Amino acid sequence: MATGDQRAISKLRGSASEARARAGEDQRQRQAAPNILNPNEVSGNYDAGRMLMTTLGGEVRPITSDDLAMFRHNARVAGQRFQGGITSRQVIDMSLAGDRDRARRQITMAVASAARGVRGRSRQVSALEVRFITNAGPDSDVNRHHVTVEFTGYQTAIASGAESPKRAAARLRKQGVRFDCDCGRHRYWFRYIATIGRYNAGRPETGFPKIRNPKLNGVACKHVLRVMSEIEGGSAVQAFLTRAIEKGRQNEDGSGHIRQQQKEAERLAEKQAKRPRGGANTSGDRDFDRARRALRKQSRATTTKPKKTANGSKRMKALGASPGARDKLLAAARELGLSPEQAAAILKGK
């Protein structure tokens, strides 16, 4: 594992041109791709003669007009989910369990390599772009991946001089982010969602993922997830953002560029790789455990009454109560202020 990490972090100085080369290759592949389903086709101008395929419903088959209606619906729902941007916490919370699991097990390091203020349409510096490097998973044909994160609260962090750079950095990492990764999972599954959710950094993707992800599930790949957990909990990211803010304030308008030293990057990668992983109840990774605890808390807070009733009914069914008796018991339990679970436990004689 350590060798993989060291390979990923070696030659930090060449990493920017490597990232640019991969982005260029991505662009060329995208332009040459023959089977893109364009937004105007999704909205109804689709020629069935194109015979584009989808996996909606489980098998590969030609797209129908019903599918297009479903795609439109899924895109609308996804767009609504992300109104108001996304934070690193939300990226972790809203991601698929499988992606989180792979991040925890396979991606052992995420190190910031460089940062710069990026200008928006108004030519003002509007965000801080931080480039991260992660190791690649075990089945990858590359040694590392490049994850770009833009922090949207940067302008405020520069302007609010009353706050120390350290405090401003602590605030910045809790605010909105946009992101991009050069891996296939991000490019083919998630980049479209990021584009309609308006949290994509880097090139937008307007082609609907009709084969890979027609239901538009998930948010982030394992590399992005590892990076987000470092943004949320890692002291190294905090220190790096503090430096970036100091530099941005020196230049007043937030412009400027900082780099991670090769030695420091190697030290951080080694430190991260030594963190324990695995275990039954804890992942051994405090950032992911914290994310998981937060998630549990959230799901407890948002569990609705009908859900509880359903659980209670199931238990009563298991106890052998008939549906009619069950409903009466549940109504009685509610009047007594008991939860269905408590009622089931009493019936069981607990």
Ligand SMILES: [Zn+2]
């Ligand atoms: Zn990725």
